Amino acid sequence: MENTTSTQLKAFMDRLDKAPFDDTRRIVLRKFVNMEVLKDLSKKHSGVHQDLKKKLQAYLTLLQSTYGEGKETVYCFPKDCWGNKEFGRLYATSVSLQSLKKDSRGALAAGVLQDIDMVAAAPSIFKGILAHYNLQSKALDTYLEDRQQALTKYKLKEKSDFLSIMFSEHLYTTLHPELMEMHHLLYTVAYPRLSADYPNILQASKTRTMTTINKGSFMSNVFQVVESLVLMEAVEFFRARDLVPSVLCFDGLMVVKDDKVNEELLEELHQYMEFAPIVKKRIFDFYKPQWGPCSGKKYIDYFNAFPGFAATNLKQTIPRDEVSMYLDYILEVICSGRETEYKFVLKWLQELFTSGTANGVVLALTGLEGAGKGFLFESISTYMLGKKLCVPLNNATQFLAGSFNSEIENKSLVLFDEMPVSNGRERMAAFDRLKNMVTDTRTIINEKCVHRYEVKNVNNFMIASNNKNILPLTKSGRRVFVLNVSNKRRCDRVYFRHLDEYVKANANKIFTYLCNVDLSDIDLANFPRNEDRDAIVEASADPISALFQEITKYGGFPRNLMEQNREVEVEQSMSSTELYETYQKFVQKRFPGHHVISMTAFGVHLWDAIDLQRGGDARLFMKRRVQVNGHCEVLWVYLGPGAMDLLDDEE
Numbered sequence: 001m002e003n004t005t006s007t008q009l010k011a012f013m014d015r016l017d018k019a020p021f022d023d024t025r026r027i028v029l030r031k032f033v034n035m036e037v038l039k040d041l042s043k044k045h046s047g048v049h050q051d052l053k054k055k056l057q058a059y060l061t062l063l064q065s066t067y068g069e070g071k072e073t074v075y076c077f078p079k080d081c082w083g084n085k086e087f088g089r090l091y092a093t094s095v096s097l098q099s100l101k102k103d104s105r106g107a108l109a110a111g112v113l114q115d116i117d118m119v120a121a122a123p124s125i126f127k128g129i130l131a132h133y134n135l136q137s138k139a140l141d142t143y144l145e146d147r148q149q150a151l152t153k154y155k156l157k158e159k160s161d162f163l164s165i166m167f168s169e170h171l172y173t174t175l176h177p178e179l180m181e182m183h184h185l186l187y188t189v190a191y192p193r194l195s196a197d198y199p200n201i202l203q204a205s206k207t208r209t210m211t212t213i214n215k216g217s218f219m220s221n222v223f224q225v226v227e228s229l230v231l232m233e234a235v236e237f238f239r240a241r242d243l244v245p246s247v248l249c250f251d252g253l254m255v256v257k258d259d260k261v262n263e264e265l266l267e268e269l270h271q272y273m274e275f276a277p278i279v280k281k282r283i284f285d286f287y288k289p290q291w292g293p294c295s296g297k298k299y300i301d302y303f304n305a306f307p308g309f310a311a312t313n314l315k316q317t318i319p320r321d322e323v324s325m326y327l328d329y330i331l332e333v334i335c336s337g338r339e340t341e342y343k344f345v346l347k348w349l350q351e352l353f354t355s356g357t358a359n360g361v362v363l364a365l366t367g368l369e370g371a372g373k374g375f376l377f378e379s380i381s382t383y384m385l386g387k388k389l390c391v392p393l394n395n396a397t398q399f400l401a402g403s404f405n406s407e408i409e410n411k412s413l414v415l416f417d418e419m420p421v422s423n424g425r426e427r428m429a430a431f432d433r434l435k436n437m438v439t440d441t442r443t444i445i446n447e448k449c450v451h452r453y454e455v456k457n458v459n460n461f462m463i464a465s466n467n468k469n470i471l472p473l474t475k476s477g478r479r480v481f482v483l484n485v486s487n488k489r490r491c492d493r494v495y496f497r498h499l500d501e502y503v504k505a506n507a508n509k510i511f512t513y514l515c516n517v518d519l520s521d522i523d524l525a526n527f528p529r530n531e532d533r534d535a536i537v538e539a540s541a542d543p544i545s546a547l548f549q550e551i552t553k554y555g556g557f558p559r560n561l562m563e564q565n566r567e568v569e570v571e572q573s574m575s576s577t578e579l580y581e582t583y584q585k586f587v588q589k590r591f592p593g594h595h596v597i598s599m600t601a602f603g604v605h606l607w608d609a610i611d612l613q614r615g616g617d618a619r620l621f622m623k624r625r626v627q628v629n630g631h632c633e634v635l636w637v638y639l640g641p642g643a644m645d646l647l648d649d650e651e
Helices: 007-022 035-042 050-064 102-109 121-132 138-145 147-153 159-166 177-197 199-204 215-240 263-273 320-334 339-354 373-384 396-401 424-439 493-516 531-539 543-554 576-590 599-608 644-650
Strands: 027-031 071-076 113-117 245-248 252-256 362-366 390-393 413-417 442-445 453-456 460-465 480-484 557-559 569-571 573-575 621-628 631-638
Touching: 027 215, 027 245, 035 050, 035 102, 050 071, 102 113, 121 138, 121 159, 121 177, 121 215, 138 147, 138 177, 147 159, 159 177, 177 199, 177 215, 199 215, 215 245, 215 252, 320 339, 320 373, 320 493, 339 373, 339 460, 339 480, 339 493, 362 373, 362 531, 373 390, 373 413, 373 460, 373 493, 396 413, 396 424, 424 460, 480 531, 543 557, 543 576, 557 573, 557 576, 573 576, 576 599, 576 631, 599 621
Parallel strands: 362 460, 362 480, 390 413, 413 460
Antiparallel strands: 027 071, 113 252, 245 252, 442 453, 557 569, 573 631, 621 631
16 A cells, blocks of 8 residues: 555554564663652652562662763663563563553653644554554544543543554453454454564564464564554664654653754654554545545545445456346336336446435335345345445334434445335325435434434435334425335246356346446336336325325316315415325324324425426426515415416416
8 A cells, every 4th residue: 555654654664574683773761751740759757558669779870970962772672581572562671660650650751741642553553564464443533532432432441442443362251343343453454464564573472382473462563563663663763863862651751851852843753653544534435546646644535434345346248148147137027017117227227336325216116925036135245245345224214213324424335225114194204204304415324323424325225024014204205215026936946046156157247238238218216106116105104195195186276176065276376384284184183193294394205296298397386575564575386287388378
């Protein structure tokens, strides 16, 4: 990953396996402390524990003998019992602040030294190592962005819990999926590459029996060596700027206080040492590379979360005969032999494979169990899009009624497997939310214990159900393309087994054909309003669609529609207040007990209604604002059959 791994990290990785052996120079620093504090802590009745006091007294003696030039301290890699250098951290070979607890170290450094630490050292280093192998972990990104938020999200108490997951080969409990993904990347994907690239570290990580490898120990050794190399480079950085590094503290160092150590210098250090550049944003795009260009050492323009397709576009013309078995399944089973519907299904699939956005139309498949509805999703998700781009949701009602939706983030295909029948209000609310999910260009992702965030809407929805009453559809609706699947191959296990084998063997050809077939004359929004859809409309008849049918039948707005002994008067325009009153009376008398929606919601239905005779996006009603007695009022104009000439005359 040339553009995401800096030269600095490449240098570290090149030196990683031989660091203890080739870095014979050691690190020699001059140590300075607050002598007044040291003298106070070394006194007989200072209250310091006796063991620590002995160390401090020895430390005081050594420092006093240097006459203000600082105590020389050597840092090097540790040695085993045979005197061989081992991998790990750089340790002081004599008395040092490094071995003291943080509070004691801070007291002795007060006013003399400045503490400069790596932020989240282990996660930062492993982020860089994964980037070196063109890998990325969402859990590491989340932790580095906001540690406390990450701990809350992953239900961890302390940062040590997060680190223990990173350095443990075996997990003994079920964790958040993102943590499981991180662990998988470290120990299943990255470990084989690291162990092959760095055999010396691998050898040093064997257990006492010398027969097995402790993978957790190996990862710890890798981290500690990189950490030590980072500290070596930091020492050189400060020395080159006439500053005095004084103490190494594992994940940081202390330098002698100096006015030159300011925000500008620390930013320069960050850029100098940066080996895991910050990603400016995450995107989802079928056509862009996984990583964006690197802006200097510090930033990568984007990370593309698109994982790639399971199938490959062969970039050539595929004759229909070479993929006919799958196309015949779509034509004969999914579309019941209807050519018009067949072309629209191909167009729907083509948009799914090529656009990388929500296509705005739900593909709803109904039919008996075993007819072959589910095979369409399975074949697409397994052999063409890939499992990472698809998600089946078994409880659609619960999902649509709930507030959490992280399951559908960056999923190109979402299957609602069954749509349970619920009461009218719940069904309408669920359908309204589904329509928004289908048409919105952006999606707000709401995940438990995490602040909401906005992403590009790439979701395309498919419904597979044995019920006909799946959604409260109207004849004028524009969002759901309905197909009643044929029973021709119902429960034909031999056929579907052979079809599965066929798709598996020819997935690339099928994918290529569907991506490239010429369907430019098909407008997906103008899908057939067929008898399959009419059956669902009839099964889910609602007052809105029934009222619109009455309006169309009369050729305008029928005043006195539900009034006994009064003649119906047809008008081409009507105020929103009068029209809503007509709707209320219509519901009370034709659909007693049915929920009456608000005036605002009723207006939305009026605006969404289309003229089925003209098709496409031709609206059934138009909204105008007029002045009546000095007040602005909304007026609805009927545009359906029999009213077009009148409207033209008015304009």
